[in-house]
Structure formats: C-alpha cells, structure tokens
Amino acid sequence: MINISIVSSWVGSMINFLDQHSGAIIAIFTAIYVIGTLLMWWEMRKSRIRLDEPNIQISFEPQKRWGNFFDLIIKNLGNSPVYDLKFEIDPKGLKTLGDRKLEDLNLFRRTIPVFGIGEELRTFAITYPSYIHSDQPKQFSIITKYKTKNGEWKTQKYDFDMEVYKGMSASSEKSLNEVIDQIEKINKNLEKLVKI
Secondary structure: OOHHHHHHHHHHHHHHHHHHHHHHHHHHHHHHHHHHHHHHHHHHHHHHHHHHHEEEEEEEEEEOOOOOOEEEEEEOOOOOOEEEEEEEEEEEOOOOOOOEEHOOOOHOOOOEEEOOOOOOEEEEEEHHHHOOOOOOOOOOEEEEEEEEOOOOOEEEEEEEEEHHHOOOOOOOEEEEHHHHHHHHHHHHHHHHHHHO
16 A cells, blocks of 8 residues: 555655756756757768768679670769769770770770769670680779769779679570560461471
C-alpha cells in the first residue's frame, strides 16, 4: 500500500527543488537543444556537400553488337559539372588496334573544359581477343584529375583487370533478333526449294 504522506512529501520536495533550480535546468535543456541543432545542421551540411559533388565513373564494356570490341565509357553521375577534366593511363603503351596505343586517343591527350551533369563519353578502346592473348599487362589504371565548381582539384583512380572478361560471351537482344530473322529467311528459302 502506498503511503500518501510519503508521496506528497516527495512531490513537494521535487517542486521546491525545481523552483530553486529552474534557471539552471532551463540553461541545461537550452544547451542540449543548441548542441542538438548544431549537430543536425552539420550533418545536413555534409549531406548537401555530398549531393553537390561530381561523381565521375569510368568503365570498360563490351560493345552490345560486337562483344569482342570494348568501349571506354566515362560518365558524370553526380549533381555538379567538372572542369578541366584530364585522363592518364598507367602503365602506358597498351595497344588498341595495330600499333595504336590507348594514350594516343584524344581523350588522353586533351583537356575537357566542362564535363556536365549526366554527360557521357564512349569511345572504342580495345579488341579483346588480341589484347587478352598478347603479352601486354592485363591490369591497368586510369587516373582522372578535375576541378570542382569551387575550384578544388580532385583526383580519382580506377583500377581494371581485363582478365575478368576472359571466357565470357556478350550478345544483345538486337543481335539475337537478327539471328532469328536470318534463320526465318533460311527456312523460307528451304521451303521454296522443297516445292520446286
């Protein structure tokens, strides 16, 4: 059973304590509120900065129609353009067709003044069978250097291992449809020959 006089005494002492220390209690809660607000502002600021950053992505992909030919694809998937975009390849001397080298592509010899949001570049890079069976290095890196809208220089490095694609086949829906169309034409021609 609860003793009402004890509870009433405890409530009275709490009210007296709060009356005597109300200024300190308000100050403590105000400080907690201010610190919490500053932390939220700091996190929102960091998120906003991340959202405004460019996001340059580089990949090598087999062409959809001819899987033995690989394209070098560069995309800006971020929410900000980049400026003075430059590319380097390491190691140098990787051959594309004949004696032509990757670093001979205009992409590696020129600076792109502005690379906008959502912009994409695609260029033929290598013929896979001749590349993979050569004595050239199968692992290489492409390094990008660019300026952000705030004038800050950034560098990114992308590492590639072309042996990952060894033994894989590539086809597209379009190329498969073309095969089906050719088979149907052959069947029609065979039907005509059988009727003769």
